[in-house]
Amino acid sequence: MTSPPPNTLVPAHLEADVLVIGAGGAGMYAALEAAKGGASVILADRSLIGRGGATVMAQMTVAAALGEQTPDHWEHHFADTLAAGRGLCDERLAALLCEDGPQRLREMDAWKVGWAREDGHIKQAQAPGHDRPRCAYVDFLSTGPAVSKTLRTQLNNASGIRRIGDLTIVDIALRYGEACGATALHLPTGQAVTLAAKAVVIATGGLTGLYRRNSASSNMGGDGYALALRAGAELIDMEFVQFFPIGHLAPRLVGMDPIMWDPFRYKLGGKLLNSEMREFEADYATKDARSDGTYKLTRDLATYAITKEVEAGRGSPAGGAYLSFQHVPEAEIRKAFGPVVDRLAENGIDLAQRPVEVAPIAHYHMGGIRVDEMMATGVPGLFACGEAVGGANGANRLSGNAITEAFVFGARAGRSAAERAKQNASMWSADAAKSAIDLLRSASKRDAPNPAAVIVKLQAVMADDVGPFRTDAKLRSAISAIAQLKADIGDTPFASVEAFDPVRADWLDLRNMFAVAQSVAVPALARTESRGAHQRDDHLGLNDAWSVNQIVAMADGDMTLRKVMPTTGKAAA
Amino acid sequence: MKATLSIQRGALGATPHQDTFDIPFEHGQSILDGLRAIRRSMDPSLAFRFSCINANACKECMMLIDGKVDYACTVRLKEGMTTLAPLPKKALIRDLVTEIAPPDERLMLRS
Ligand SMILES: Cc1cc2nc3c(=O)[nH]c(=O)nc-3n(C[C@H](O)[C@H](O)[C@H](O)COP(=O)(O)OP(=O)(O)OC[C@H]3O[C@@H](n4cnc5c(N)ncnc54)[C@H](O)[C@@H]3O)c2cc1C
Ligand code: FES
Numbered sequence: 136m137t138s139p140p141p142n143t144l145v146p147a148h149l150e151a152d153v154l155v156i157g158a159g160g161a162g163m164y165a166a167l168e169a170a171k172g173g174a175s176v177i178l179a180d181r182s183l184i185g186r187g188g189a190t191v192m193a194q195m196t197v198a199a200a201l202g203e204q205t206p207d208h209w210e211h212h213f214a215d216t217l218a219a220g221r222g223l224c225d226e227r228l229a230a231l232l233c234e235d236g237p238q239r240l241r242e243m244d245a246w247k248v249g250w251a252r253e254d255g256h257i258k259q260a261q262a263p264g265h266d267r268p269r270c271a272y273v274d275f276l277s278t279g280p281a282v283s284k285t286l287r288t289q290l291n292n293a294s295g296i297r298r299i300g301d302l303t304i305v306d307i308a309l310r311y312g313e314a315c316g317a318t319a320l321h322l323p324t325g326q327a328v329t330l331a332a333k334a335v336v337i338a339t340g341g342l343t344g345l346y347r348r349n350s351a352s353s354n355m356g357g358d359g360y361a362l363a364l365r366a367g368a369e370l371i372d373m374e375f376v377q378f379f380p381i382g383h384l385a386p387r388l389v390g391m392d393p394i395m396w397d398p399f400r401y402k403l404g405g406k407l408l409n410s411e412m413r414e415f416e417a418d419y420a421t422k423d424a425r426s427d428g429t430y431k432l433t434r435d436l437a438t439y440a441i442t443k444e445v446e447a448g449r450g451s452p453a454g455g456a457y458l459s460f461q462h463v464p465e466a467e468i469r470k471a472f473g474p475v476v477d478r479l480a481e482n483g484i485d486l487a488q489r490p491v492e493v494a495p496i497a498h499y500h501m502g503g504i505r506v507d508e509m510m511a512t513g514v515p516g517l518f519a520c521g522e523a524v525g526g527a528n529g530a531n532r533l534s535g536n537a538i539t540e541a542f543v544f545g546a547r548a549g550r551s552a553a554e555r556a557k558q559n560a561s562m563w564s565a566d567a568a569k570s571a572i573d574l575l576r577s578a579s580k581r582d583a584p585n586p587a588a589v590i591v592k593l594q595a596v597m598a599d600d601v602g603p604f605r606t607d608a609k610l611r612s613a614i615s616a617i618a619q620l621k622a623d624i625g626d627t628p629f630a631s632v633e634a635f636d637p638v639r640a641d642w643l644d645l646r647n648m649f650a651v652a653q654s655v656a657v658p659a660l661a662r663t664e665s666r667g668a669h670q671r672d673d674h675l676g677l678n679d680a681w682s683v684n685q686i687v688a689m690a691d692g693d694m695t696l697r698k699v700m701p702t703t704g705k706a707a708a
Numbered sequence: 709m710k711a712t713l714s715i716q717r718g719a720l721g722a723t724p725h726q727d728t729f730d731i732p733f734e735h736g737q738s739i740l741d742g743l744r745a746i747r748r749s750m751d752p753s754l755a756f757r758f759s760c761i762n763a764n765a766c767k768e769c770m771m772l773i774d775g776k777v778d779y780a781c782t783v784r785l786k787e788g789m790t791t792l793a794p795l796p797k798k799a800l801i802r803d804l805v806t807e808i809a810p811p812d813e814r815l816m817l818r819s
Contacts, residue, residue: 147817182759184813186766194763280765298813323801324817352759352766387736390764390782482736587747631753634719634802638752 146318146327146572150563151177151297152556154317154332155549156304157359159188160538161521162338163286164239164545165552166296169336172553176296177330179319181303185287187354188340189522190541193279194392196262196270198535199236204259204268209233211266216536219264220501220529221667222682223372225702227508228527231547232540239542240271248285249273262534263434270535275474276395282538302328304358305575305643307335307366307517308567314366314516315562318571322640325633327575331563334516334552337362337504338545341522342651346497347591347598348382350394356590359523360654361647363504368512370687371525372502374659375668377532378603380437381407382496385453388482393496395475396458397534399486402471407441408457408490409449415456416440435531435670438495438603445494455494460486495603499537501528501668502655505686510548516555516562520548526684526702530667578628578639586629586641593620593648601656606673610660614653621649650689657696658685709733711785713742715754716793719802727751733785739792740769740780743804755803756780770795771804780804 152174155166163185166178180187200207212233217224244250244257250271251258261268273281290296301322308316308329316331342357343349360370381400383393399405409415419440441456451457460468465487469476476486484491503525510518521541528536600613624645631638662685664678665671683698711733718724729746743756759766761781769780772793780792798806807814 147815149815182766183768183809186768187759191765192760192763299815300809300813302815321815321817323805323807323814326817328815328817350762353761354759387734387738387741389736389738389762389784392763392765585748585752587744587752588749591748632719632802635755635805636753637747637755641752 146329146568147321148329148331149177150331150561151175152332153177153334153336153549153552154179154330155336155338156317156362157188157338157340157521157523158184158298159338159340159521160190160282160286160541161523161545161548162336163290164542165336165338165520165549167286167289167293168546168549169553170293170295172550174295174553174556177299177332178290178296179299179302179304179330181301181322181358182352182354183300184290184298185283188352189279189355190538191279191283192350192352192392193282193538194276194395195278195398196260196272196535197240197278197538198262198265198270198533199240199539200233200269201237201240201257201259201271203257207267207269209237212236212269215265216528216533219531219533221531221677223529223666223684223701225526226704227702228506228524231508232527232536232543235543235546236539239539239546243282243285243542246285246289248281264533265535276392278538303640303643304362306571307362308563308571309366309514310562310564310567312367312514313562314514315564315567318568318575320575320639320643322635325636325639327572329565329568329572331561333556333559333561334518336548336552337517337519337523338521338548339523341500342655343376343497343500345594345597345648345652345655346376346602347594348384348494348496350379350382350392350496350498356644356648357651358644358647359519360503361650363512363517363519364650364654364687364689366514366517367689368514368517368519369505370503370654371505371684372529373525373654373687374662374685375501375530376497376655377499377501377668378438378495379498380434380441380495381458381493382498383491384455384494385451385492386483388484390481391478394498396491396493399460399472400458403460403463403468406459406462407437408459409444410451411449412457415444415449419443435668439670441493441495442604451492453492453494455492457490458493459490461488461490463487499532501525501530501532509551510544511551516559518548518552520544530669574628578630578642580630583625583629584623586624586638586645589620589624589645590641590648593617593645593652596620597652597655601652601659603668604670604672605659606671607660610656613656614660617649617652617656653694654687657694658687661685661696709735709787711742711787712789713739713746714789714791715804717754717803720800731785737785738781739773739783739785739790742785743780755801755805757805757808768808770808772796
């Protein structure tokens, strides 16, 4: 046994025309389109292919103007998307999402995803914010698994796509300011791997894992935003994190997604009660400056109402509100949700008998990497797509738009990356990976804080001080707390062992999470108004002077912030 | 309530050993909740696969639970002893982690 320790070996090296980072809906679509465009592709995921992100977890709907349920046109979808975005949408991106959406949903249909049908046509449900029934779905909360499976089957059948799971991308490799590949950690062995590519696509999904209560998978700490920032790309609208008001809180519910109460509420009209078992929605519908005066609360307002009830000491035992269906006859619940009722029973939940507890949870990120309509970032050779991209949804997202965004932007990014690969020779040089390799090799066993516990601390800071309701004091406190936690973990990774080391993985996650947390908190502090998902208790109401996007970038290790006017004008498809 | 998890540890090639952890829990919590709690408060080096946590969608958390193949995120913690081991028919990586991806979705490197 005289082999050298693994961290001194020459890193394994792989090459392809296009590297796609992240195998969710966006990344899988990007890989398929890049291959169709003639490129050789590596599709890498830190988890397993098609399983690690939000796509496989989605339970509800996908929005597109298919016009199957009722006549529709993509411009109606576009108008709704812009209205929800409260003046901040990048109109080119929003138009692309709405215009290309139908084509992608039909392609998925041809690939046998199994959209629910009625009278021979694709069934489309109406979700809040959409002016007509526009949202396709796969029955019994299976949209995400069906979408993932369908795309994985396409990947299996395609040629020229090498799929690699258990490979965490640590940094984008740059040469003369252009992306030429990436450096990765191979989890099973703990070895560094370098990847050369003529074009790199970031499809790493969102950042909601930064928050204590979230609907995220374990791979959603926002890696892609940090990769982009360090590579010199810009981020946009980072302060806009969407909270889902009635995320499941208690009793412990396993085998079901925490955002599953929404369809129950639409279909059966659940009531929100406080600890006095009193309905409180009406209190907020009339007395608060945020109210639109109607009784039924929008998502923002429901989040506000629950948060304020808890603050006033009227929260449920677990720190949220009760959601009650006790007024609905049992047979009706059964009729609406069939087998789901049995899954609830396995969890000891009987809606006809007892309420559940719910609370706002971080669910989606409107902001993200700034791209043009070809999904190109400002860094030549670097593209982005899916939830990792910011701009299409502005200050708030319509339900159903995120999966459409993953399909449409994924396909577009794949095509753009293949084009770039055709026109450019490889710029790869091992030097481009040197700093990341050095970082990975500097990992050491040492007496250090438990990184899994540090992640929990960071999530608490983000939830308490950069949550749905923000103030100057809270945001300043968060910014310094994040800096302190960052200092605590130092500049070189902790390690425990070589093979599948969660300590090393957590440290690398924290490195990204701190950068991303700051890139949310800093523009949130600057934006002294309330708009969409960004609500300031000390600056109520929309301020026209703030009808601008904020851009976060990194210069010489320091974060910079500037304002730009929202991009108007539709994209040419 | 208190659960005791007896977990098979060790990497491929090493002789496996058993580590035992006592963890407090609330009714309804999953084995995965317990494993994550162990990482946060006792041993961050404990390795197990998981991704989706609640949805039972990713299917990554399969392991042997009291001798039966099951999902760590859907089986509940119970009072007393529960034994956990890696999937027996898959190549071991370390602790509870095995090679579960199809061969054409992995990178083979010598460790
Ligand atoms: C529970 C839940 C339910 C939802 N329901 C709906 C819905 O009904 N309708 C809707 O429109 N939207 C819904 N959304 C939002 C929507 O699912 C997501 O926005 C969308 O699926 C994102 O797709 P994506 O491909 O961009 O990212 P993801 O599907 O999240 O995939 C990102 C992938 O990147 C990988 N990755 C991350 N970092 C790295 C790295 N450093 N190296 C390698 N790989 C990496 C991850 O492992 C993951 O596999 C839901 C979201 C959640 C969480
Ligand atoms: S953690 Fe995803 S199925 Fe168990």
